[in-house]
Amino acid sequence: MMAVIAVTGPYLVQQAINALSLGSTYALLALGLAMLFSIMGLINFAHGELLVIGGYVMWALLEHGVPWPAVIPLTLLAPALAAIAMERIAFRPLRGASLVTLLIASFAVSLLLQTVFQIFAGTDKGIELPSWVDDVVDVGPYTISVLKIVMTGLTLLTLLLLTLFLKRTLLGIAMRAAAEDFEVTRLMGVRANAVVIAAFALSGLLAGLASLFYFTQSGSVGPFDGTEPVVKAFIAVVIGGLGSLTGAVVGGFALGITEVVLDAALPAGAQPFGTAFALLVVIAILLLRPQGLVGRPVGLT
Amino acid sequence: MAPLLEVRRLIARYGPITAVREADLAVNEGEIVALLGANGAGKTSTLGAISGLVARSGEIRLDGREISKLRPEQIVRRGVSLTPEGRRVFAGLTVAENLAIGGAVRRAGAGEQRERLLELFPVLAQRLHAPARTLSGGEQQQLAIARSLMSRPRLLLLDEPTLGLAPKLVALVFELIGRLRAEEGVTVLLVEQNVHRALDLCDRAYVMRTGRIEVEGTPDELRRTTRIEDAYLGIVA
Amino acid sequence: MSRPWRYWAVESAAGSALVAAGLALVFLYGVLWAGGTTRHTVLFSKDTIVYFFIDVVLVVGLQIFSGNSGILSFGHTAFIGTAAYAASLLSIDVALKSYVSPGLPHYLETHSVGLVPATLLAVALVGILALATGLVVLRLDGASAVIAILALLLIANVVFGAWTSVTRGAGGLYGMPESTTIGWAFGTAVLAVVVARVFKDSRTGLQLQGSREDAFSAAAVGVHVRAARLRAWLLSAMVSGAGGALFALKLGAITPSTFYLQETFTIVVMLVIGGMTTVSGAVAGVAVVTFVREVVKPYESRSLDLGVMHVDRLTNLTNLALVALILAVLFFRREGLVGRSELDESLRRLVRRGSRNR
Numbered sequence: 036m037m038a039v040i041a042v043t044g045p046y047l048v049q050q051a052i053n054a055l056s057l058g059s060t061y062a063l064l065a066l067g068l069a070m071l072f073s074i075m076g077l078i079n080f081a082h083g084e085l086l087v088i089g090g091y092v093m094w095a096l097l098e099h100g101v102p103w104p105a106v107i108p109l110t111l112l113a114p115a116l117a118a119i120a121m122e123r124i125a126f127r128p129l130r131g132a133s134l135v136t137l138l139i140a141s142f143a144v145s146l147l148l149q150t151v152f153q154i155f156a157g158t159d160k161g162i163e164l165p166s167w168v169d170d171v172v173d174v175g176p177y178t179i180s181v182l183k184i185v186m187t188g189l190t191l192l193t194l195l196l197l198t199l200f201l202k203r204t205l206l207g208i209a210m211r212a213a214a215e216d217f218e219v220t221r222l223m224g225v226r227a228n229a230v231v232i233a234a235f236a237l238s239g240l241l242a243g244l245a246s247l248f249y250f251t252q253s254g255s256v257g258p259f260d261g262t263e264p265v266v267k268a269f270i271a272v273v274i275g276g277l278g279s280l281t282g283a284v285v286g287g288f289a290l291g292i293t294e295v296v297l298d299a300a301l302p303a304g305a306q307p308f309g310t311a312f313a314l315l316v317v318i319a320i321l322l323l324r325p326q327g328l329v330g331r332p333v334g335l336t
Numbered sequence: 337m338a339p340l341l342e343v344r345r346l347i348a349r350y351g352p353i354t355a356v357r358e359a360d361l362a363v364n365e366g367e368i369v370a371l372l373g374a375n376g377a378g379k380t381s382t383l384g385a386i387s388g389l390v391a392r393s394g395e396i397r398l399d400g401r402e403i404s405k406l407r408p409e410q411i412v413r414r415g416v417s418l419t420p421e422g423r424r425v426f427a428g429l430t431v432a433e434n435l436a437i438g439g440a441v442r443r444a445g446a447g448e449q450r451e452r453l454l455e456l457f458p459v460l461a462q463r464l465h466a467p468a469r470t471l472s473g474g475e476q477q478q479l480a481i482a483r484s485l486m487s488r489p490r491l492l493l494l495d496e497p498t499l500g501l502a503p504k505l506v507a508l509v510f511e512l513i514g515r516l517r518a519e520e521g522v523t524v525l526l527v528e529q530n531v532h533r534a535l536d537l538c539d540r541a542y543v544m545r546t547g548r549i550e551v552e553g554t555p556d557e558l559r560r561t562t563r564i565e566d567a568y569l570g571i572v573a
Numbered sequence: 574m575s576r577p578w579r580y581w582a583v584e585s586a587a588g589s590a591l592v593a594a595g596l597a598l599v600f601l602y603g604v605l606w607a608g609g610t611t612r613h614t615v616l617f618s619k620d621t622i623v624y625f626f627i628d629v630v631l632v633v634g635l636q637i638f639s640g641n642s643g644i645l646s647f648g649h650t651a652f653i654g655t656a657a658y659a660a661s662l663l664s665i666d667v668a669l670k671s672y673v674s675p676g677l678p679h680y681l682e683t684h685s686v687g688l689v690p691a692t693l694l695a696v697a698l699v700g701i702l703a704l705a706t707g708l709v710v711l712r713l714d715g716a717s718a719v720i721a722i723l724a725l726l727l728i729a730n731v732v733f734g735a736w737t738s739v740t741r742g743a744g745g746l747y748g749m750p751e752s753t754t755i756g757w758a759f760g761t762a763v764l765a766v767v768v769a770r771v772f773k774d775s776r777t778g779l780q781l782q783g784s785r786e787d788a789f790s791a792a793a794v795g796v797h798v799r800a801a802r803l804r805a806w807l808l809s810a811m812v813s814g815a816g817g818a819l820f821a822l823k824l825g826a827i828t829p830s831t832f833y834l835q836e837t838f839t840i841v842v843m844l845v846i847g848g849m850t851t852v853s854g855a856v857a858g859v860a861v862v863t864f865v866r867e868v869v870k871p872y873e874s875r876s877l878d879l880g881v882m883h884v885d886r887l888t889n890l891t892n893l894a895l896v897a898l899i900l901a902v903l904f905f906r907r908e909g910l911v912g913r914s915e916l917d918e919s920l921r922r923l924v925r926r927g928s929r930n931r
Contacts, residue, residue: 078716128904134716135645136903139845142838143899150892202433205440212426212437219424222387224412224441224487262834266727273720307735314724314731318709321717 049179050299056183058291059190060248062284064268065275066197067241069283072272073214074234076134080141081121082268083261084148085114085239089246090256091152094160111243118239119232130231145261152258159257162250186248193244194284197237201280206233214278274320276327285329290317338400340365340523341386341416341491346394348378348385355381355390357547363491368517368524370534373544379527380421382544383493386525387411387418398491412441417489421496421527423480427469431460434468434479438486446486453482456515474505481512485522492516494526498533506530510537535559585774586767591917592856593763599625600759617867619755626758627820628859632843633765634813636855638805639844641778643785647837648710648722649813651729652699654832656814657821658733659695661746664688664822669748676738688752692818699814700807707806711799726837733829745828746821753823761819765812769852770915772808777801782850842895846902848909853916861910862895869894 064082071077092113096106125144129137170181201207206229213220213230221227249264250256267290275286293316297309305312320328339362348356356378363369371379384390388408396404403411426434435453439446454461457478463471468479477497484492494513498506510533516522528534535541535555543551543558551558603622617625635649662670662677667685670677686694710721733740740746772778784791784798792798821827839862847858873890902909914922 125900132903132907135643136907138645138719139841139899140903142841143896143903146838146892147896150889150896153889205436205443208429208433208436209440211429211433215426215428216424218389219420219426220437221408222389222412222418222420223437223483224409225437226409266723266834270720270724273717277716307737308731311728311731311735314728318721318724321713321721322709325713325717 050295052179052183052187054292054295055187055288056248056291057295058288059187060245060264060287061267061271061291062287063190063193063241063245063248064264065271065283065287066194066280067238067245068265068268069272069275069278069280070210070234070238070241073278073280074210074217075126075130075137075231077126077137078134078141078269079238080138080265080269081144081148082238082242083263083265084145084152085118085242085261086246086249086264087148087152087256087258087261088117089114089243090162090250090260091156091160093246093250094162094256097162107247110247111240114243114246115236115239118235118242122232122235127228127231130227145265149258149261156256156258159255161255164251164254182251189244190248193241206230210234214280270314270317274317274327276329279327279329282327282329286327289328337364339363340367340399341525342395342397342400343382343386344395344397346382346385346392346396348381348390348392350381350390355547356385356392358394359544359547359549361542361549361552363523363525365490365523366517366521367540368513368526368538370538370541371525371527371544372529372531372534372541373550375529376546377544378547379544380495381547383418383495383525383527386493387416389418409441412487412489415488415490416493417484417487417491418493419480419484419495419497421499423473423476425468425471425476425479425483428467430465430467431471431479432464434483435460435486438483441487445488449486449488452520453485456512456519457482474501474508477501477505477509478512481509485516485520489522491523491525494524496527496529498528498530506533513537581774582771585771588774588915588917589767589770589852591920592766592770592853595856595860596626596629596759596762596766600755603755603759621863621867623753623755623758623823624820625859625863626755626762627753627816627823628840628843628863629762629856630758630765630816630819631813631840632847632855632859633762633769633852634809634811634816635840635844636809636849636852637769637772637812638802638809640849640851640855641773641781641785641805642802644718644722644802645841645849646722646809647719647841648725648729649810649840650832650837651726652703652810652814653817653820653836654729654733654827654829655702656692656695656699656817657827657832658740658746659698660691660818661749661821661827662739663691663694664750664752665746665748666750688757688819688822691822692815695818696811696814699817700811703807703810704803707803707810711802711806726833730829730833733832740829743829745826745831747826749822749825749827751823751825753819758819758823761815765815766852766856768808768812769855772805773852777804781805839895842899846898846909848911848913850908850913851911851915854909854911857911857916858909861898865894865898866891 064086067085068079068082071079089110093106093110096109121144125140126137129140172179172181172184201211209220209225209230210233212223212225213227217227220230245264253260268287271286271290272283273286274289275282275284290313293313294309297312298306301309301312341363343359343361346356346359347354359378359382361369361371371382373379381390385392386396388403388406388411392404394404395402398414398416401414403414403416406414426437429437435450439449442449454464459475460479460482463475468476471479481494481497497513498509501509513524513526514537517524526534526538535558538555540552540554541558542549551561599622602617603619631653635646638644638649639646662681663686665685667683670682670685706725710718710725713721734742736742780791780796780798781801784796784801817832824831843858843862844855845858846861847856848854869891906912912919
C-alpha cells in the first residue's frame with residue numbers, strides 16, 4: 036500500500052501542480068474577459084493580443100538589457116495602457132451596441148493588432164529566460180517546478196487583491212454595481228466612463244500578468260500567439276457562468292484541471308485528440324448547466 | 337420664489353416612439369407633488385427624461401439652471417436623485433454596499449448621512465451586510481429610497497414606490513415620504529398608481545394621459561372634478 | 574389582389590434574379606476578359622473569379638443560418654473543412670491515394686470520383702454531421718450557443734490535425750484534381766443564392782426571423798424555435814459544405830489550418846459588411862471584400878519608410894483593409910451595406926414610389 040502511494044504520490048502532486056498552474060493562467064485570462072463582459076457585454080477577442088503585447092514588451096525590454104525587476108511592472112503596465120487605448124478608439128463609439136456588434140468589433144481589433152505585429156515583428160522572438168525558471172525544488176519525495184509554484188502563488192495573491200479591491204474600494208463596488216445594472220449605476224452619479232476605463236485597465240493588467248507566466252513558459256512570442264489562449268479563456272468564462280467573475284476563475288481552473296486530467300488519463304493513441312475531448316466536456320457542461328458552473332439559473336429568456 | 341424644478345414643453349422619445357408630448361410642470365421647494373395617470377401615460381418617461389436617461393428636448397430647469405442637456409451622472413451631482421420603478425437595487429451587493437454607491441457622489445459627510453438613514457430605516461440597519469437580494473420587497477423599496485437619499489438630493493424623484501407592496505407596507509412608505517419632507521426637507525416628485533393615498537399626501541398633483549398633462553391642481557380640486565376617472569379610463573384606486 | 578400561397582416560392586426565386594444577374598455578369602467577365610491565373614491588363618484573374626463564386630457559396634451558406642436566426646455561427650468552417658476533406662478523399666487519383674492517406678477503408682482507396690459525385694457525397698456527410706451537432710448545440714441560447722458552435726470548430730480542427738491516418742494531419746491532403754471550373758462555381762453560386770432566398774421567404778425562414786427579434790414571443794405564438802433553427806442549420810451546413818468541396822477541388826491541396834479561425838473571420842467579415850439579414854447582402858459583402866483585397870494586394874510586397882522605422886514588407890495589408898471596412902460598417906451602417914431589405918425589394922419600392930409621383 037505504502038509502495039503504491041510512494042510511486043503515485045509524487046506523480047499526483049506534480050499533476051496537481053500542473054493543473055493548478057495551467058488553471059491559474061486560464062483563470063487570469065478568463066477573469067480579464069469576464070470583467071469586460073459583465074460590465075458592458077463585450078466579449079473581447081482582442082484580449083489575446085493584449086497578452087501578446089505583454090510578451091513583446093518583455094522581449095523588447097530584455098533585448099535591451101533591462102533587468103527583471105523593471106521588466107515585470109512594465110509588462111503589467113503596457114497591456115493595461117493598450118487596453119485603455121482600445122476602449123477609447125474602438126469601443127467607446129460602440130457603447131450600448133448589441134453583443135454581436137461588439138463581438139465583431141473586437142474581432143476586427145484583434146485582426147488589426149495581429150497584422151500590425153506581423154508587419155513590425157514578423158518572426159517569432161525568443162525570450163531570454165532567467166536561470167531560476169528551470170529550477171526544481173525537492174520537497175520530500177516530490178520534484179516540483181519552482182516556476183509553477185510561483186505562478187500559482189502569484190495568481191492566488193492577485194485574486195485576493197482583486198477581491199479586496201472589488202469589495203472594499205468605492206471604484207470596485209461601482210464596477211460590481213455596473214456589472215449588475217449599468218443604467219442604475221449612472222443614476223447614482225457614478226461616471227460611466229470611469230467605470231469602463233477601470234474595467235479595461237484591470238483587464239489589461241490581468242493580461243499582462245498572464246503574459247508573464249505564459250511567455251516565460253513558452254520562451255518565444257509570435258504575432259498569433261494570442262489566439263489560442265483567448266479561445267480557451269472564452270470557453271472558461273462560459274463554463275464558469277457568463278457575467279460572473281467568480282465563475283470565470285472557477286471555469287479557468289476547471290478547464291485547466293480537465294486538460295491535465297485528460298492528458299494524463301487518455302491512452303496514447305487518443306492523446307492528440309485530447310483537446311477535442313476537453314471540448315466535448317465543455318459542451319456537456321453547457322447542456323447540463325447552461326448558466327455555467329457558478330451562475331444562477333436564468334429565467335425564460 | 338422660483339420653483340425648484342421647472343419643466344416646459346418636455347418631449348421624451350424612445351427611438352421612433354414619443355412617450356411624452358410637450359409636458360409642463362413645476363415643483364416648488366419643500367413640496368410633495370404627485371404625477372398620476374394610467375399605465376403607459378408617460379409618467380416614468382417624464383422622470384426618466386428629467387434624470388437624463390431618456391432622449392429629451394424642451395426646457396428642464398433646476399434652480400433656474402438648464403439641466404436638459406446634461407448626462408445622468410451630472411444631473412445627480414446637481415441634486416436630483418431618481419428611485420427607479422421596480423426598485424432596482426443591486427441584488428448581488430450588500431445593503432451597505434448599495435448605500436455606499438448611493439453616496440459615491442457626495443463623499444463628504446456620507447458617514448453621517450448613512451447613520452441618519454439607518455435611523456429612518458431601522459430594518460436596513462439590521463440587515464446591513466446581507467446581500468440585497470435576500471431582502472423582502474418592502475425592505476428593498478426602503479433600500480432603494482435610502483440609496484437615493486445618500487446623495488442628499490434636493491429633489492427626490494420616486495417612481496411607483498409602492499408597486500407590488502402589501503397594504504401595510506404601502507402605508508409605511510407613504511408615511512416615510514411624509515417624514516422625509518418634514519424631517520429632511522426633501523422635495524419630492526412622486527409617480528403613483530395609488531391615487532387615493534397619493535392625493536392624501538401631496539400638495540399638488542398632475543394627471544397624465546398618453547404623454548400629455550391633462551389636469552393639474554390641489555388634491556381637493558382634483559377630487560372634485562371627474563376628469564381623473566376620464567384620465568384613468570375608468571380605473572381609480 | 575393577392576397571389577395564391579403556393580406561388581411564393583416562384584416569386585421568391587424570381588426575386589433573386591437580380592443578384593443572379595449580377596453574378597452572371599461576373600461570370601461573363603471571367604470567361605471573356607479575365608486572364609488565366611495571373612492578372613493581365615484587366616483587374617481580376619480567372620482564378621480570382623472562381624474563388625469569388627466559391628466565397629459566395631460559403632457566405633450565402635452562413636447567411637442561411639446566422640442571418641435568419643440571429644445566432645452568429647463561428648463553427649461553419651468546421652462543415653466547410655469536413656466537406657473539403659471528404660471531397661478530397663473521394664477525388665484524389667487512386668494511384669496517389671495510398672501514399673497520401675494510408676488509413677482509408679478499402680473501397681475509398683480503390684475508387685475515385687469526379688467533381689459532382691464528390692461534392693454531393695461530401696454534402697451528404699456534412700448533412701449527417703449537421704443534424705447530429707444541431708440536435709445538441711441548438712438547445713442553447715445566446716452566448717452559450719456561440720461558444721458551443723465555436724467549440725465545434727475547435728473540435729473539427731483537432732480532428733483534422735490528429736486523425737493522421739485519414740487526413741494526413743498537419744501536412745494535409747494534396748493531389749486533388751482541379752476540377753472546379755468557372756462554370757461549376759458560377760452555377761453553384763446561383764443555386765446557393767436561389768436556395769437561400771427561397772428559404773428566407775419560406776414559413777420556416779419567417780418563423781426564424783421572428784425568433785431572431787424576440788425568441789420568447791415567437792415561442793409564445795407557437796413557433797417551434799428549435800425545429801426551425803435545426804432546419805436552417807442543416808440547410809446552411811450543406812450549402813457551406815458544397816462550397817467547401819468546390820474549394821478543395823480548386824485549390825488542389827488543403828491543410829487543417831485552411832479551415833480555422835482566419836477563414837472563419839473572413840467569411841464572417843464578408844457577411845457582416847454586406848449585411849447579415851439578406852442574401853443580397855451576403856453576395857455584396859463577398860464582392861466588396863474580394864474587390865478591396867485585389868486592389869490592396871499588390872501593395873503588400875512594397876516596403877514602407879516611416880522615417881523612424883522601415884518596414885520591409887507590408888504583409889497582410891489586405892487584413893488592415895478588411896478591418897477598416899468592418900469598423901466603417903459597424904460605426905456608420907450597422908445593418909451592412911445592403912441593409913434590411915433585399916436589393917430587388919428596395920428596387921421595387923423605388924419604382925413604385927417613382928410611378929406614384931408621376
